[in-house]
Amino acid sequence: IFTFSVLIDGCCKNKRVAKAHEIYSQMKAMKIQPNLFHVNSLIRAYLEESSFEDGLKVLEEAVDMGIANLFTYNSVLSWLCKNGRVTEALDLWDKMVSRGVAPSVVSYNNLILLYCKDKNMEAAFDTCSDMIRTGLNPSVHTYSVLIDGCFKNGETKLAFDVFNQMKLSGLVPSDVTLNTVINGLCKSGNSMEAKSWLEGPELGLVPVCLTYNSIIDGFVKEGNMDMATATFNEMTKNGVSPN
RNA sequence: ACCCAGC
Numbered sequence: 001i002f003t004f005s006v007l008i009d010g011c012c013k014n015k016r017v018a019k020a021h022e023i024y025s026q027m028k029a030m031k032i033q034p035n036l037f038h039v040n041s042l043i044r045a046y047l048e049e050s051s052f053e054d055g056l057k058v059l060e061e062a063v064d065m066g067i068a069n070l071f072t073y074n075s076v077l078s079w080l081c082k083n084g085r086v087t088e089a090l091d092l093w094d095k096m097v098s099r100g101v102a103p104s105v106v107s108y109n110n111l112i113l114l115y116c117k118d119k120n121m122e123a124a125f126d127t128c129s130d131m132i133r134t135g136l137n138p139s140v141h142t143y144s145v146l147i148d149g150c151f152k153n154g155e156t157k158l159a160f161d162v163f164n165q166m167k168l169s170g171l172v173p174s175d176v177t178l179n180t181v182i183n184g185l186c187k188s189g190n191s192m193e194a195k196s197w198l199e200g201p202e203l204g205l206v207p208v209c210l211t212y213n214s215i216i217d218g219f220v221k222e223g224n225m226d227m228a229t230a231t232f233n234e235m236t237k238n239g240v241s242p243n
Numbered sequence: 244a245c246c247c248a249g250c
Contacts, residue, residue: 040245074246081247109247116248144248180249187250210250217250243250 001032008038012045020045024058036067040075047079052088055079063099074106081114089114105131109141116149121158124149138169144177151184159184178205179214186218194218195231207235209243 004027011020020042027034039062046055059076062068073096080089093111096103108131115124124146128138143166150159163181166173173181178197185194195215198207205211212235219228235242 037245044245069245071246076246078247104246106247113248139247141248146248148249174248176249178249183249208250213250215250 001035004032005035005038008034009041012038012041015045015049017042017045017049017051021054021058028061033065033067036062036069036072039067040072043072044075047075052076052079052083052085068101070101070104070107073101074104074110077107077110081110081117084114084117086114086118103134105136105139105142108136109139109145112142112149113145116145116152119153121149121153121155138166138171140166140171140174140177143171144174144180147177148180148184151180151188154188156184156188156190172204175205175208179208179211182211183214186214186221189218189222191215191218191222191224191227195227207238207240209235209240212240212242 004023007023008020011017011023024034024042039058043055043058043062046052046058055076059068059072062072073092077089077092077096080092089111093103093107096107108127111127112124115121115127128142128146131138131142143162146162147159150156150162159181163173163177166177182194182197185191185197197205198211212231216228216231216235219225219231232242
């Protein structure tokens with residue numbers, strides 16, 4: 001069993017998914033129970049190369065063997081949500097729940113992301129309320145996804161409401177949250193305001209390449225080449241290398 | 244040990 005585990009993991013890490021699956025099948029043929037850790041990594045390897053169907057098959061087998069856990073489901077769910085496969089994602093969600101696996105905050109975050117991408121902010125917020133009703137607290141991830149969704153759907157005002165609500169709830173915005181806000185401002189024609197966020201170190205934001213990319217792109221789209229170049233200079237001055 | 248967000 002130990003030998004098999006090491007082999008599967010090695011194949012997955014080296015992108016030899018087919019080989020990994022071969023070994024996995026051998027184990028099954030020999031009636032050796034693959035362990036959860038390696039089933040999970042096999043599934044993720046499949047999803048990485050976008051063979052969702054294969055990943056799902058392994059998931060189903062893991063369920064049959066009674067070894068699928070929350071992480072196994074979340075891995076597949078995440079892939080579906082990122083790729084906007086609404087029907088399949090909701091399907092999987094129902095299956096998971098009916099099999100007695102309780103969704104975690106991570107599961108909910110995936111669903112919320114799905115709705116945001118689907119331009120259905122109402123459903124996204126409903127899902128968030130559902131989550132709170134089951135006793136789970138929104139995480140920094142949850143808020144970041146919602147904020148990003150609001151901006152991408154043109155709800156700038158709402159994005160800030162969510163942002164404020166996040167701070168009220170005692171959560172500290174992460175650098176991803178702040179970069180999300182900055183990017184949202186730039187995309188909605190408020191690059192000047194976005195840039196002013198860099199000056200508030202009390203926010204705790206250390207601008208990175210991505211931060212500058214958003215702002216420079218924003219200025220360029222607004223036709224403000226002076227500010228774009230100025231921002232670029234500031235970027236190099238601060239020791240951030242452009243990509 | 245393995246699952247979620249930003250250019």
